[in-house]
Amino acid sequence: MAAEPSRRVLLRAALLSPAALLATSGCSREPAVLVTGSAPVQQVTAYRDHAERAVGLVEDLWGEGTVARPVRLDLPGDTARWAAVTGHPAEETEIPASLVSRGGVTTVVVHPGAWERLTAQGRQAVVTHEVTHLAQPEAEVPWWLREGTAEFTAHRSGSADPSLVAGQAWRQLAADPPARWPQPGAAGGRWATYAAAWSVCLVVAAEHGDEAVPRWHRAVADSGSLDEGTRQALDRTDEDLLRAWSAWWADQAPA
Numbered sequence: 001m002a003a004e005p006s007r008r009v010l011l012r013a014a015l016l017s018p019a020a021l022l023a024t025s026g027c028s029r030e031p032a033v034l035v036t037g038s039a040p041v042q043q044v045t046a047y048r049d050h051a052e053r054a055v056g057l058v059e060d061l062w063g064e065g066t067v068a069r070p071v072r073l074d075l076p077g078d079t080a081r082w083a084a085v086t087g088h089p090a091e092e093t094e095i096p097a098s099l100v101s102r103g104g105v106t107t108v109v110v111h112p113g114a115w116e117r118l119t120a121q122g123r124q125a126v127v128t129h130e131v132t133h134l135a136q137p138e139a140e141v142p143w144w145l146r147e148g149t150a151e152f153t154a155h156r157s158g159s160a161d162p163s164l165v166a167g168q169a170w171r172q173l174a175a176d177p178p179a180r181w182p183q184p185g186a187a188g189g190r191w192a193t194y195a196a197a198w199s200v201c202l203v204v205a206a207e208h209g210d211e212a213v214p215r216w217h218r219a220v221a222d223s224g225s226l227d228e229g230t231r232q233a234l235d236r237t238d239e240d241l242l243r244a245w246s247a248w249w250a251d252q253a254p255a
């Protein structure tokens, strides 16, 4: 008699070595996702699915083969382990996931509390955001461009209105339209700055098409200059884009 599914997966997870898990994850030649960590098996299964879907979502925008396989996903079972792996304080609850690079290997580490705090759609967005970072060029770009293009990719396939996804952060920005590029640590907290960064990409996509978003990111990375990259990819100055973005926010203000 077959064991019930969750029990069966649990047994399999307990019996297989990490190498065997690697071999069974994904169905192409290269395994897509490798999951480690001590989270409950239900979460391991769900996050693996999220990560496999994320690879497809990211490559749909950034191009085939831009995400190196396998995507490594670590699911610490508790906040002490999360803190040890990421270096974030154990009491930190605002960061749902973090990238950790050691010895040339980059791993997406998911906060153990994200399971309770987020919906399945929210967890998918978090994982897709982090997987986008794996596809982005390594060269430095302004932090808001890096985070904005990741947020844009994460929410691109979602049906929810951005103002609903970003909630209070969105209302704050609409009430006080930004006049300069997003600043880390600005008023409104982390989500307000991420929502601001995301919205820059919404404007770029609306005016130039979705594929302009990664093209713009790459041009800024390659040229080492926001202005030069913006000219190359979007045929406009960064100041012109800044004005368009500010005007877009002014239009979002509640009547």
Ligand SMILES: [Zn+2]
Binding pocket: 129, 130, 133, 146, 147, 150
């Ligand atoms: Zn990020």
